[in-house]
Amino acid sequence: REGYDVHEVESKWLPVWEDLQPFRADDESPREKRYALTMFPYPSGDLHMGHAEVFSLHDVVARYWWQRGYEVLNPMGFDSFGLPAENAAIRNDEHPSTYTYRNIGRSIDSCKRLAASFDWSRTLNTSDPEYYRWTQWLFLRFYERGLAYRKQSPVNWCPNDQTVLANEQVVDGHCERCGAEVTKRDLTQWYFKITEYAQELLDNLDDLAPTWGDRVVNAQRNWIGRSEGAHVTFPLVEESSSEASPDQGIQVYTTRPDTLFGATFMVVAADAPLADELVSDEQRPAFEAYREEVRKASDIDRLATDRPKTGVDLGRKALNPVTGQQIPVYAADYVLADYGTGAIMAVPGQDQRDWDFAEKFGLPIVRTVQPPADFDGEAFTGDGPATNSSNAEISLDGMGVAEAKRTIIDWLDKKALGRGTVNFRLRDWLLSRQRYWGAPIPIVHCSTCGEVPVPDDQLPVVLPELRGADLKPKGVSPLAAARDWVEVACPRCGGPAERDTDTMDTFVDSSWYFLRYCSPHDTHQPFDPAKANAWGPCDIYIGGVEHAVLHLLYARFFTMVLNDMGMVDFREPFSAQLNQGFVINQGKKMSKSLGNGVSLGEQLSAYGVDAVRLTLVFAGPPEDDIDWADMSPSGSLRFLQRAWRLAGDVTSEPGADPSTGDVALRRVTHKTVHEAGQLVERHRFNVMVARTMELVNATRKTIDAGAGPSDPAVREAAEAVAVLLSLVAPYTAEEMWERLGHQPSVARAGWPVVDAALLVEETVTAVIQVQGKVRGRLEVSPGVSEEDLRAAALADPAVVRALDGREPRTVIVRAPKLVNVVV
Numbered sequence: 001r002e003g004y005d006v007h008e009v010e011s012k013w014l015p016v017w018e019d020l021q022p023f024r025a026d027d028e029s030p031r032e033k034r035y036a037l038t039m040f041p042y043p044s045g046d047l048h049m050g051h052a053e054v055f056s057l058h059d060v061v062a063r064y065w066w067q068r069g070y071e072v073l074n075p076m077g078f079d080s081f082g083l084p085a086e087n088a089a090i091r092n093d094e095h096p097s098t099y100t101y102r103n104i105g106r107s108i109d110s111c112k113r114l115a116a117s118f119d120w121s122r123t124l125n126t127s128d129p130e131y132y133r134w135t136q137w138l139f140l141r142f143y144e145r146g147l148a149y150r151k152q153s154p155v156n157w158c159p160n161d162q163t164v165l166a167n168e169q170v171v172d173g174h175c176e177r178c179g180a181e182v183t184k185r186d187l188t189q190w191y192f193k194i195t196e197y198a199q200e201l202l203d204n205l206d207d208l209a210p211t212w213g214d215r216v217v218n219a220q221r222n223w224i225g226r227s228e229g230a231h232v233t234f235p236l237v238e239e240s241s242s243e244a245s246p247d248q249g250i251q252v253y254t255t256r257p258d259t260l261f262g263a264t265f266m267v268v269a270a271d272a273p274l275a276d277e278l279v280s281d282e283q284r285p286a287f288e289a290y291r292e293e294v295r296k297a298s299d300i301d302r303l304a305t306d307r308p309k310t311g312v313d314l315g316r317k318a319l320n321p322v323t324g325q326q327i328p329v330y331a332a333d334y335v336l337a338d339y340g341t342g343a344i345m346a347v348p349g350q351d352q353r354d355w356d357f358a359e360k361f362g363l364p365i366v367r368t369v370q371p372p373a374d375f376d377g378e379a380f381t382g383d384g385p386a387t388n389s390s391n392a393e394i395s396l397d398g399m400g401v402a403e404a405k406r407t408i409i410d411w412l413d414k415k416a417l418g419r420g421t422v423n424f425r426l427r428d429w430l431l432s433r434q435r436y437w438g439a440p441i442p443i444v445h446c447s448t449c450g451e452v453p454v455p456d457d458q459l460p461v462v463l464p465e466l467r468g469a470d471l472k473p474k475g476v477s478p479l480a481a482a483r484d485w486v487e488v489a490c491p492r493c494g495g496p497a498e499r500d501t502d503t504m505d506t507f508v509d510s511s512w513y514f515l516r517y518c519s520p521h522d523t524h525q526p527f528d529p530a531k532a533n534a535w536g537p538c539d540i541y542i543g544g545v546e547h548a549v550l551h552l553l554y555a556r557f558f559t560m561v562l563n564d565m566g567m568v569d570f571r572e573p574f575s576a577q578l579n580q581g582f583v584i585n586q587g588k589k590m591s592k593s594l595g596n597g598v599s600l601g602e603q604l605s606a607y608g609v610d611a612v613r614l615t616l617v618f619a620g621p622p623e624d625d626i627d628w629a630d631m632s633p634s635g636s637l638r639f640l641q642r643a644w645r646l647a648g649d650v651t652s653e654p655g656a657d658p659s660t661g662d663v664a665l666r667r668v669t670h671k672t673v674h675e676a677g678q679l680v681e682r683h684r685f686n687v688m689v690a691r692t693m694e695l696v697n698a699t700r701k702t703i704d705a706g707a708g709p710s711d712p713a714v715r716e717a718a719e720a721v722a723v724l725l726s727l728v729a730p731y732t733a734e735e736m737w738e739r740l741g742h743q744p745s746v747a748r749a750g751w752p753v754v755d756a757a758l759l760v761e762e763t764v765t766a767v768i769q770v771q772g773k774v775r776g777r778l779e780v781s782p783g784v785s786e787e788d789l790r791a792a793a794l795a796d797p798a799v800v801r802a803l804d805g806r807e808p809r810t811v812i813v814r815a816p817k818l819v820n821v822v823v
């Protein structure tokens with residue numbers, strides 16, 4: 001028996017494909033365009049099983065679209081700025097680019113070996129000056145539109161990486177990258193005003209939900225965190241010795257203005273400037289000591305409900321605007337400085353944190369929502385009639401929460417004490433980093449002119465050459481030490497000035513890369529709008545669910561701004577999404593410490609590319625995790641060999657007319673092709689593979705039993721198998737195609753045309769008897785189940801008439817031919 005040497009086949013076809021370039025996307029093609037995007041990797045080493053998985057799944061879609069006759073843009077590049085390269089450079093005393101570009105080279109080779117259908121003529125790396133020139137250019141456009149600005153505020157600080165982090169990069173109070181506990185620092189940093197787009201970022205999710213899936217959409221909704229409430233001002237009671245301005249009040253943001261009558265004290269974030277302004281001289285020492293403690297805690301800890309409450313009386317009183325009572329003002333850590341107004345009205349009757357604080361500090365608790373009779377908890381957060389909520393002018397008593405909210409907001413509005421507002425949890429995007437390996441922020445600081453943008457014709461601002469120990473994190477950007485680079489003439493006045501020494505968050509780089517792919521060699525602009533509009537928005541975006549909030553939200557924001565700038569004609573970049581599961585091993589995530597890692601290279605050597613790809617695609621629905629321990633790549637390989645042998649057995653000539661062939665096999669072939677298309681479109685790739693396996697078996701049976709290898713229906717089936725397999729196992733498919741007498745590449749052979757007549761199910765006639773007498777006939781499918789046939793028979797009008805209301809005693813079903821009803 002001939003052998004199928006997978007490695008031989010791999011080295012045979014790679015150069016042929018390199019030559020044929022079957023997947024070059026042609027901008028000028030008259031075909032309908034499709035854009036298949038997969039998240040570009042960070043080049044941290046060679047590719048691993050996770051990459052192989054996502055590229056294999058992605059490839060099914062991209063290759064399918066080619067087969068269906070679309071012009072497909074399926075690009076790949078590298079998100080190549082970032083910390084790991086910098087840390088490796090410090091360890092190995094080299095330049096971060098050495099590590100980066102070495103890994104990129106390796107990864108490209110691996111991608112090619114995997115036969116991923118990427119168009120390599122469009123590849124890009126975000127660390128290439130030709131790329132980051134345009135990242136800087138976009139930053140300047142955002143700056144001109146007031147969407148990039150600098151401000152001082154307490155920011156997340158990773159003490160290990162010695163850099164600030166965006167809120168999105170803090171996971172449960174820890175640095176997303178290194179796991180160190182994140183602390184707070186007061187720093188002047190650059191921000192993108194993503195909050196200006198908060199409402200639209202939220203609204204569009206409704207339309208995206210059907211094609212994005214609830215997991216990502218809900219994560220984004222929560223992150224944006226829209227809440228409706230009110231801003232309410234509590235007048236300050238004058239200090240007798242006060243020099244403070246008399247008309248000051250404390251403004252709070254509340255989602256429960258209906259509980260205003262129960263506000264018995266106020267709390268200001270201890271680290272907010274307001275606390276510092278309010279504190280009385282007497283309380284200042286205690287306050288400052290407390291503030292020191294607070295600055296060490298993470299936001300997550302601070303907001304935790306079960307955390308013991310701490311705080312300091314600021315020695316000031318405010319006036320509850322509805323009860324007229326003087327209430328104390330505290331500083332505490334459970335209120336955050338950068339949310340709402342940084343101050344709250346505390347309503348212990350309805351908020352558990354306020355309740356705990358009130359108990360600890362001996363403050364009054366008043367219920368303003370009546371809990372149900374059987375309620376035995378502390379704060380009651382549910383709905384119920386308002387109580388203790390009236391004064392001479394207004395009464396909320398008896399109203400439910402919603403009505404009470406509306407009523408009090410109207411009243412506050414009339415009194416100019418407050419107004420209804422919408423609030424978002426989403427913060428502006430902190431984009432500056434104190435690290436080296438990123439795009440320098442193209443701003444010059446001049447003592448005369450202030451912030452001066454680097455003129456467009458001086459872009460890119462290329463990174464200065466720093467390596468090894470120069471890159472050690474010091475709390476200020478390593479760029480600050482490159483004095484020759486830092487010191488420049490002010491572009492506006494020509495006087496001595498300094499470059500901004502921060503670099504941009506790498507999420508800036510990845511917020512627009514999918515547009516650059518549309519015209520990657522453009523030297524005049526970041527991308528050609530006409531081409532971006534021709535290809536975009538992406539018809540599918542495949543990647544990990546871990547990017548649900550960070551990357552996807554930022555890319556959406558960028559797209560909206562670019563649309564406002566007139567550079568793209570769409571506002572959402574990704575029409576559909578697929579988030580693959582993880583490849584795990586023995587039930588656990590692969591990790592060095594567990595020693596359960598599976599090496600992609602070893603799997604490829606043992607079973608070949610196609611068997612590994614097939615295993616990953618066949619494992620289950622793409623969203624599910626794949627436990628490699630439960631997989632059988634050797635089983636996949638055996639199947640591929642079976643398919644390959646099929647092609648070798650065919651003896652009819654290419655082009656043989658299948659209409660004279662075995663009809664039963666033809667039906668299977670056409671049904672399989674038809675269903676396979678639908679299955680790919682529904683992302684049920686694993687089922688598509690299962691159908692292909694069944695087709696292989698059916699073909700083999702026909703060869704063995706029926707007309708044999710010369711039957712043209714056998715050729716038709718084998719060719720269909722080759723095309724279907726080209727989505728998953730490109731080497732085997734190409735080899736089959738050649739054995740079937742065709743020119744490469746099968747990848748562009750075209751989807752087999754389905755003959756609708758062959759899809760119509762054959763039927764058989766089932767006879768229905770009542771008491772042994774034939775009462776009716778039914779046309780049913782040969783595979784009809786006993787239950788279905790029984791139900792259909794009993795519902796038949798002739799049978800109903802014959803039964804005349806009698807209950808059948810027994811129903812004997814012999815599917816698909818006979819039903820006998822006995823009464």
Ligand code: ANZ
Pocket residue numbers: 227253254255256259269334335336337338339340341342343344345346347350351381423
């Ligand atoms: C009074 C009140 C009564 C509140 C009540 C809640 C329940 P979301 O929904 O997340 O927007 N809050 C406001 N600013 C805060 C800050 N800087 N740090 C911590 N908490 C803050 O939350 C809004 C609610 O969180 C606000 O409504 C406020 O407490 C609190 F029965 O005001 B509430």
Ligand code: ZN
Pocket residue numbers: 446447448449450452490491492493494495497
């Ligand atoms: Zn100047």
